[in-house]
Amino acid sequence: MPEEHLIVLMIRLGVVAALASILVRIGRFKRMLLREERTLNQRLLLALSFSIIFGAGVLIRVVAPQYKAVDLGLEASLVAGLLGGYVTGLVSGALISLPAMFHHEYLTLPLLVGVGVMGGLLRDVAPDTEEIWRFSPVFDLSFYRIFSRRHDRYRTAFQLFFLLAILFAEFLRLTLGHAWPASLFSFYPAWPDPHPAHFLAVYVSTILAVMLPLKIWNNARNETKLEEQRHLLLQARMDALSRQIHPHFLFNTLNTVSSLIRTDPQQARTVVYKLSNILRRLLRKQENFSPLSEELDFINDYLSIEMIRFGDKLRFEREIDPATLDRLVPSMLLQPLIENAVKHGLSSKVDGGVVRFRSSLEEGRLHLLVEDDGVGIPEVKLATLRDEGIGVSNVDERLKVLFGADFRMRIESKPGQGTRIEIEIPELQSSLAPAP
Secondary structure: OHHHHHHHHHHHHHHHHHHHHHHHOOHHHHHHHHOOOOOHHHHHHHHHHHHHHHHHHHHHHHHOOOOHHHOOHHHHHHHHHHHHOHHHHHHHHHHHOHHHHHOOOOOHHHHHHHHHHHHHHHHHHOOOOHHHHOOOOOOOOOHHHHHHOHHHHHHHHHHHHHHHHHHHHHHHHHHHHHHOOOOOOOOOOOOOOOOHHHHHHHHHHHHHHHHHHHHHHHHHHHHHHHHHHHHHHHHHHHHHHHHHHHHHHHHHHHHHHHHHHHHOHHHHHHHHHHHHHHHHHHHHOOOOEEEHHHHHHHHHHHHHHHHHHHHHHEEEEEEEOHHHOOEEEEOOOHHHHHHHHHHHHHOOOOOOEEEEEEEEEEOOEEEEEEEEOOOOOOHHHHOOHHHHOHHHHHHHHHHHHHHOOOOEEEEEEEOOOEEEEEEEEEOOEOOOOOOO
């Protein structure tokens, strides 16, 4: 009999861990866990989630008394109050107790409702809601920390209060269950003169049954938060890289305007007008990706400014596979490469030259090629181009942020013959593209 009692308590811990793991895999429940502030509807929905899962355990125990380990109503009511507050704890306790009430266990309702409200009280007195997730029956009782630091004093007092609340809830259940066994289910040992160790095992199992879901769900919360922080960090890097390109482009264009103001004011006004169109597009652009067609429109506006400065010396040729126009590419990917081709490859060449752009699709990969027949890049400088060149290093860094290792960027250049930059990225189709 004592062995059976201990086995039930051990199975109970396995059941609570399994249920907690199942719940955290439900996307909607996981999103509710991440909220610290909830509307009334969200608190009621959280209570309903607890009630369905843990109320089913009470129902199974009522229908099949041999499955005592699945009854986790007390622990679930307390945890519901801890996570959702008074309303969630009260509603959860009431709904979870319904199967027992129909079984004439009339003390279950006031006990579980009271425990749920007690969970809400614990949430209110917590110095920080994160302290609920950090709960552990083994906490720091260092007198130096308790009395020397006010924050640590509150944290330790809350952890102690939390532990005592769990023990008090189980004490109530054991006491009432022993006094009125037909009106309340409890894990009170069912044999004469049980050893105190068996009561200790009940209290320990209740503490762990409260702690396990909190630990499992907190791990899921931390993983989600780390993923969100990683996404925010990548977004911040992308924003910083985009801001690095835009001032660089603006500076070069304004230099062009300043050189035209005295020699050709009409052309200067045209450049300013085209620049305003480009800046308007940049200010509207917030996404990290754009259809290739939009990027080419941007390039056309940019080159129209450069052609005003260079005249017939600058030519732009393109070979575009129509199937690539609706494929997504990183925003502002092409402009710095073409700007480099014009500024560093052709501007110092007496008779100008040609900038070529090609796009194609091969086996689910998008291939982009930018090349010029300019002065080329010396071999010494080519070796450090990804680290020192503003345009090329920026493009390379953004591709790393967006694709990790799933991209290829090859740079080839020979002095006097020009430069060739080939980029290969995964094929990403725009949602606006027509279905095949």
